[in-house]
Amino acid sequence: MATRLVILGLLREQSLHGYEIKQIIEEHMGDWTNIAFGSIYYALGKLEEEGFVERVATEQEGNRPSRNIYQITEHGQIEFLRRLRELWRVPQRQYFDFDLALFFIEALPREEMLSYLRGRVAGLEATLAHLDAHQADQDALPEVPPIANAIFEHSRCHIEAELAWTQDLLSKVEQGLYP
Amino acid sequence: MATRLVILGLLREQSLHGYEIKQIIEEHMGDWTNIAFGSIYYALGKLEEEGFVERVATEQEGNRPSRNIYQITEHGQIEFLRRLRELWRVPQRQYFDFDLALFFIEALPREEMLSYLRGRVAGLEATLAHLDAHQADQDALPEVPPIANAIFEHSRCHIEAELAWTQDLLSKVEQGLYP
DNA sequence: CCTTTATTATTCTACGTTGTATATTCTACC
DNA sequence: GGTAGAATATACAACGTAGAATAATAAAGG
Structure with a gap:
């Protein structure tokens, strides 16, 4: 694109x-x-x-x-x-395929959903850890341009947001707020 | 897709x-x-x-x-x-075209960049306001399924993350941390 | 050495997206 | 009662993406 x-x-x-x-x-x-x-x-x-x-x-x-x-x-x-x-x-709007999974939420049993949600939380936490480790390596090198940090932070902040939202969703499903 | x-x-x-x-x-x-x-x-x-x-x-x-x-x-x-x-x-990775704008950051004068960044912050704030107003309308209706809220929150949290990151970037550019 | 794998460099095709074109019918308004 | 515009319903072509196919050479490992 x-x-x-x-x-x-x-x-x-x-x-x-x-x-x-x-x-x-x-x-x-x-x-x-x-x-x-x-x-x-x-x-x-x-x-x-x-x-x-x-x-x-x-x-x-x-x-x-x-x-x-x-x-x-x-x-x-x-x-x-x-x-x-x-x-x-021009700011770009982001779309999330995962919202479709929510839209069709009643198609899968609650327990299965819960396990996917827990898997997602774990995956996102792992991604963050992996990202930070990678970043620590980068910081060791001096020749990386400063703007690379901003780009790195950009990804990171969205993954964090996704994690927080998923955790919130998980706890709401655990509380039985969704059928 | x-x-x-x-x-x-x-x-x-x-x-x-x-x-x-x-x-x-x-x-x-x-x-x-x-x-x-x-x-x-x-x-x-x-x-x-x-x-x-x-x-x-x-x-x-x-x-x-x-x-x-x-x-x-x-x-x-x-x-x-x-x-x-x-x-x-399967979690989906997100890519941001805007990172390219950062990658080619030296191609535009600093002042122009600053004005775009301020425009972005304003735009994101407006989007959030608009989103919340729209949501208040939705809340008035009773027939909206509860999952719609989760989908709404999903967009909202990412826009908030984008806003926070952009504000941070703006302040760093203002401080002259990028050439 | 000899075989397997990686690298170099592009072409080509299958696939999916986007919006324009088309042709009819209903609605609204002066 | 005429006409401008929205709604109905799909076909289709232009565009862009993704990766397999190709074909030669260099590197690596036993």
Whole structure:
């Protein structure tokens, strides 16, 4: 969805081919994005059609698959800023598939539900623990940009919110507030 | 994504045609789902292929477009429970496009960023106020199922978390903690 | 060494989403 | 009584996503 923006943003720094873009995304944004590599090639094709990106070379090392190197155009620079500003301006609404599970709550026996809820609480607690451990590792390294912390905190605060809400729901179900 | 589950869940109660399903989704789940009506027809076709749903009639009122009425099959009942249990069991990870805006933070001047951040805080506060007002209206009606409250609280707690995080980010940027 | 596995780099297809197009009928209002 | 707009009902094409298929080379392990 934001694949185009990411590609334009990365190409601002230097020209790249698809596979390199994929690697940068995995290494630097892998923890908090889910851009499938297939989408990268599609987006590159589209950006080229739209004139935001140009193919500047087709290299090949030995008999390896040849690679197409792309460069951002001036229109691309403008388009990047346009998309970036839109991201800052327009808040995105979040939807939760799990709400559907609640909507159809009477379809499963109470006991089964309770066990799933307890599993969810445990899972979320484990995620938080895992996240914090991972973060402690990161803190040891000096070269991590400060903004990475904000992104980390972003995930963390939503997981905490989810945990608190799930615990509340669990206790209400235990009290028999839902049929 | 969860379109198939919704359709199966609704057809458990009674046979329906696509447009009716669309209306029920809009009326009862419109606030917390985003299923495009086009997806309903696609999902119905797929569910029929898979044998989870059967076309039982093609009605027509006057010269109105004719409508295809679908019924859930026994396999469909099982499939519904399978998908529902998966929803209870498997927690979904959330991704935030806005993190990209942070990732490319040096692309925009500090002052512009600050004004977007303030706008976001204001927007989230307004959303919360609007949500609570809407909820007060709902509370006045007696026929709303109790689970609707849990779903409402779910959205609310995440918006609150987002607000708190954004305020924190804003204050850190104001303090000059990010370049 | 030789075999298994990982890496490089892209193409291609199946799948699902979104909204536009279409064509009729009912409603509302001047 | 005419006409603008909302409601009924689906089909369909354009778009984007996700991952399997491909095909060559480098690395690793016994």
